Amino acid sequence: MSKGDNVQAETLAEIAVNIDKAGTLIARAKTFSTGSRGYHASGKLVLNGKTYQTNIQLVEVGSKPQ
Numbered sequence: 774m775s776k777g778d779n780v781q782a783e784t785l786a787e788i789a790v791n792i793d794k795a796g797t798l799i800a801r802a803k804t805f806s807t808g809s810r811g812y813h814a815s816g817k818l819v820l821n822g823k824t825y826q827t828n829i830q831l832v833e834v835g836s837k838p839q
Contacts, residue, residue: 786798786799786812786814786829788818788829790820793820795819796816796817796818796819798815798816798829799814800814801813805830805832807837808836808838809833809836810836811830811831811833811836813829814827815827815828
């Protein structure tokens with residue numbers, strides 16, 4: 774991501790499953806291999822005493838270079 778982009782370097786993503794808060798991940802700015810821009814986060818969350826691995830992608834619509 775270049776300095777001119779209007780995307781913050783990171784943002785918090787709070788995850789809820791069936792209304793129960795499962796955890797919080799930090800989504801970091803990313804330029805995907807396709808050229809699209811957005812955020813990516815991965816980590817482990819605990820829900821009902823069980824641990825789950827998760828990956829999140831937030832892709833800015835229309836950000837892929839032409």
